[in-house]
Amino acid sequence: MKYKKREFSFLKKSKLVFIILIIFPQISLATDITLGFNLGYREIKDPDLKEIYGDGYVYKPNLKYFPHEMWGLELSYEGGYKKEALVGSFQEESTLNVSGVQLCGVFRFRAGFLEPYFKFGVAAFSYKQDIQSQYVRRKVDHHQWTSVIGGGAQFKVSRMLFFIAELEYIPLIVKPFEKEVDLGRFRGLLGIGLNIPLKKLHHSE
Amino acid sequence: MKRLKLMGVFILFCLLINTVALPQERDKISPQLLDLIKENSGEIYTAWVYFKDKGPYKTHRLQKARDSLSIRSKNRRLRHGFKVLVDEYDLSVYRPYLESVKKYATKVRLTSRWLNAVSLEVQGNDVQKIADFPFVKKIEKVKVYSFRKPTPPPSVEVVAVPPEAELHVHDYGPSFNQVEQMNVPVLHDMGYNGQGILICMLDSGFNNLNHQALDHLDIVATWDFVNQDAFVFDEEGQMGTGDHGTNTLGAIGGYRSGELIGPAFGASFILGKTENTEWERHMEEDHWVAGAEWADSLGADIISSSLGYRNQFTHGESDYNSEDMDGETTVVAQGANIAASRGILIVNSAGNEGAAQPPDNTIISPADSPWVLAAGAVDPQGDRVDFSSTGPTADGRIKPDVMAQGSSVYTAHPEESDGYEYTSGTSFSCPLTAGVAALILEMNPTWTNQDIMDALKLTSKKANDPDNRYGYGIINAFKAARFTLKSIHAPDSFALQRMENNYGFFVQYVDQLSWESDQRNNGRVSSYRIYAKSLQGLQNFFVLIREVNHNVFSFARRGLLEDETFLYKIVSVDKSGKESDPTYTRW
Numbered sequence: 022m023k024y025k026k027r028e029f030s031f032l033k034k035s036k037l038v039f040i041i042l043i044i045f046p047q048i049s050l051a052t053d054i055t056l057g058f059n060l061g062y063r064e065i066k067d068p069d070l071k072e073i074y075g076d077g078y079v080y081k082p083n084l085k086y087f088p089h090e091m092w093g094l095e096l097s098y099e100g101g102y103k104k105e106a107l108v109g110s111f112q113e114e115s116t117l118n119v120s121g122v123q124l125c126g127v128f129r130f131r132a133g134f135l136e137p138y139f140k141f142g143v144a145a146f147s148y149k150q151d152i153q154s155q156y157v158r159r160k161v162d163h164h165q166w167t168s169v170i171g172g173g174a175q176f177k178v179s180r181m182l183f184f185i186a187e188l189e190y191i192p193l194i195v196k197p198f199e200k201e202v203d204l205g206r207f208r209g210l211l212g213i214g215l216n217i218p219l220k221k222l223h224h225s226e
Numbered sequence: 227m228k229r230l231k232l233m234g235v236f237i238l239f240c241l242l243i244n245t246v247a248l249p250q251e252r253d254k255i256s257p258q259l260l261d262l263i264k265e266n267s268g269e270i271y272t273a274w275v276y277f278k279d280k281g282p283y284k285t286h287r288l289q290k291a292r293d294s295l296s297i298r299s300k301n302r303r304l305r306h307g308f309k310v311l312v313d314e315y316d317l318s319v320y321r322p323y324l325e326s327v328k329k330y331a332t333k334v335r336l337t338s339r340w341l342n343a344v345s346l347e348v349q350g351n352d353v354q355k356i357a358d359f360p361f362v363k364k365i366e367k368v369k370v371y372s373f374r375k376p377t378p379p380p381s382v383e384v385v386a387v388p389p390e391a392e393l394h395v396h397d398y399g400p401s402f403n404q405v406e407q408m409n410v411p412v413l414h415d416m417g418y419n420g421q422g423i424l425i426c427m428l429d430s431g432f433n434n435l436n437h438q439a440l441d442h443l444d445i446v447a448t449w450d451f452v453n454q455d456a457f458v459f460d461e462e463g464q465m466g467t468g469d470h471g472t473n474t475l476g477a478i479g480g481y482r483s484g485e486l487i488g489p490a491f492g493a494s495f496i497l498g499k500t501e502n503t504e505w506e507r508h509m510e511e512d513h514w515v516a517g518a519e520w521a522d523s524l525g526a527d528i529i530s531s532s533l534g535y536r537n538q539f540t541h542g543e544s545d546y547n548s549e550d551m552d553g554e555t556t557v558v559a560q561g562a563n564i565a566a567s568r569g570i571l572i573v574n575s576a577g578n579e580g581a582a583q584p585p586d587n588t589i590i591s592p593a594d595s596p597w598v599l600a601a602g603a604v605d606p607q608g609d610r611v612d613f614s615s616t617g618p619t620a621d622g623r624i625k626p627d628v629m630a631q632g633s634s635v636y637t638a639h640p641e642e643s644d645g646y647e648y649t650s651g652t653s654f655s656c657p658l659t660a661g662v663a664a665l666i667l668e669m670n671p672t673w674t675n676q677d678i679m680d681a682l683k684l685t686s687k688k689a690n691d692p693d694n695r696y697g698y699g700i701i702n703a704f705k706a707a708r709f710t711l712k713s714i715h716a717p718d719s720f721a722l723q724r725m726e727n728n729y730g731f732f733v734q735y736v737d738q739l740s741w742e743s744d745q746r747n748n749g750r751v752s753s754y755r756i757y758a759k760s761l762q763g764l765q766n767f768f769v770l771i772r773e774v775n776h777n778v779f780s781f782a783r784r785g786l787l788e789d790e791t792f793l794y795k796i797v798s799v800d801k802s803g804k805e806s807d808p809t810y811t812r813w
Binding site for chain 2: 069070
């Protein structure tokens with residue numbers, strides 16, 4: 022009897038990471054969780070696609086969980102890059118949509134109201150190009166794993182509220198067909214966040 | 227007991243079937259060759275050994291044959307509507323068969339992929355051993371033919387150049403009459419001279435190629451089939467002389483202002499020495515077929531063969547008779563028919579037998595083939611010359627097909643580099659006609675060999691009243707070139723430009739096709755149909771990709787594989803839905 026190989030899809034992976042993050046605080050020495058929402062601008066490295074669609078704005082809700090004073094995990098979603106443009110010699114209408122989820126390790130330094138941090142991790146991006154033409158037989162609807170490196174700082178404005186500034190570098194080299202293109206590069210993000218302390222480690226405070 | 231009886235009957239039945247159905251191996255040997263062997267079995271004979279098939283692995287070998295086909299040859303076949311570019315005729319003789327037969331041969335002369343046969347020299351005793359091979363179909367003696375020289379014409383006066391000659395671009399000198407009679411100068415004035423057309427001359431050899439009227443010629447290849455080397459001029463110790471070939475080449479392609487201008491002086495040539503003149507113009511039929519195969523592989527458009535063979539044999543050789551002149555019996559006719567099926571236009575001398583007593587005054591082979599244009603001879607005044615062979619063929623077809631000057635033809639001298647001479651024979655009607663065919667093809671590059679033959683015949687002087695002395699009469703180059711084969715003409719200037727269409731993640735190609743209307747259609751076009759055929763793989767065919775209005779002259783086609791190669795064809799369509807001849811272009 023043959024067993025069909027089960028696909029460990031992108032969605033399933035994302036769900037798994039989410040469940041781990043929900044369950045993990047129950048069994049660990051959690052310090053705090055932050056919820057943030059960043060807005061920013063991302064670049065497209067490939068010159069052809071950059072010329073067609075250009076760079077664009079992104080939004081990025083994120084959840085950071087710190088089991089330790091100095092390090093934690095961040096789960097975030099990047100969306101908002103959906104561009105319309107005329108493409109090819111025949112200037113056909115098209116859209117490009119790039120979005121993805123990230124899971125990063127975060128290392129932070131507490132220095133009063135300022136908390137600089139850096140992070141690295143993995144991301145899974147989906148990229149989709151729709152071309153409104155009866156002549157184009159190849160539709161692009163793929164996804165790709167990649168790495169993430171970034172850093173930034175949180176500025177505390179109250180015990181729970183903070184602003185955030187962040188810079189990320191995410192290469193996204195894909196080769197859906199014969200041609201290899203890089204959809205990634207830098208993102209500059211600004212955001213606002215909420216810090217939720219879960220457990221006090223030092224009773225003297 | 228009953229069973230035994232039944233078995234006995236069955237065995238007897240099998241034996242009977244075997245005896246009746248399976249030919250005796252001796253039946254494979256032609257009676258003529260058998261008789262010779264009976265007389266002297268120790269003698270060496272030249273024989274054709276025909277094979278039953280071309281052996282296994284045909285698909286793979288067809289692919290190889292296709293890859294080795296010259297571009298010119300491919301294009302010619304496509305022009306002639308070959309759905310698949312190659313077929314079994316293009317497969318070489320199966321090597322293991324050859325190797326088996328070679329063991330008994332004293333010399334292998336030539337192999338013919340068209341006839342699926344090998345011509346070899348073999349001792350009479352060994353012929354039976356070759357016949358015993360199950361893959362051998364038949365064995366026949368290679369025939370030797372003769373070509374009669376015409377009776378020398380009376381002393382020739384230099385034909386005066388009429389005043390109209392001065393109105394033309396070129397100064398034809400003494401050769402004016404022979405081209406003017408065919409209405410060639412007007413096409414030369416329009417700029418047509420055979421450029422881009424490859425003509426194969428099959429003749430007895432070509433001396434003096436540095437003659438002042440020949441040294442401009444684009445000679446693409448040469449081969450001496452008699453002596454098996456690349457030198458087609460006379461060589462000491464070798465057989466055959468090259469006077470005849472120099473004369474015919476001068477007539478078709480010579481160019482020396484004020485002296486000699488042939489109709490196709492701008493064409494390219496391949497020269498094959500296939501005739502051995504050692505015995506009063508004798509040749510063996512295998513050389514001619516090998517020459518035609520060679521012409522096909524190099525992509526020749528036209529074969530001009532001023533050779534013809536039937537009787538008058540020396541050395542006690544047997545011959546064909548007038549009943550064999552049916553276009554199918556002689557090996558050269560069979561070879562010519564296969565060459566014509568590949569799209570080559572074959573022009574052949576009608577023969578110089580006309581003055582003989584009937585039935586010996588008839589056409590010679592391969593001019594007897596329905597697919598070969600037989601050229602008879604007229605004098606400078608346009609009257610038939612006595613020696614020009616007459617029709618009909620053994621099966622009653624009109625021959626010769628057309629006429630051209632074959633008496634007092636001015637041409638290059640075979641020995642003097644600046645000398646010229648007058649010469650006679652249907653040998654010279656042939657290259658003059660072939661030269662006109664080249665002009666017609668240059669002007670109408672989509673025409674098939676049959677189209678050119680039809681155009682030449684139907685515009686000749688006696689097109690309305692053809693007979694067996696003049697055929698369709700003296701050809702008219704200008705009329706034939708402008709002849710409307712179909713009610714509607716193909717579009718002009720069908721061109722293709724391939725561009726990239728970049729979508730970022732992938733790149734398409736865009737084949738931008740453009741064409742022009744043929745002005746001769748005068749508004750009769752209702753639409754254009756564009757067809758495409760992938761040139762990848764053997765099983766390819768044309769698919770209609772678009773039909774556009776008569777006022778649209780471009781079309782863009784998109785695809786995904788950059789290295790994909792297509793052949794496109796376009797046709798004009800008239801109001802009744804009839805298509806014109808196609809025009810082709812390829813990426």
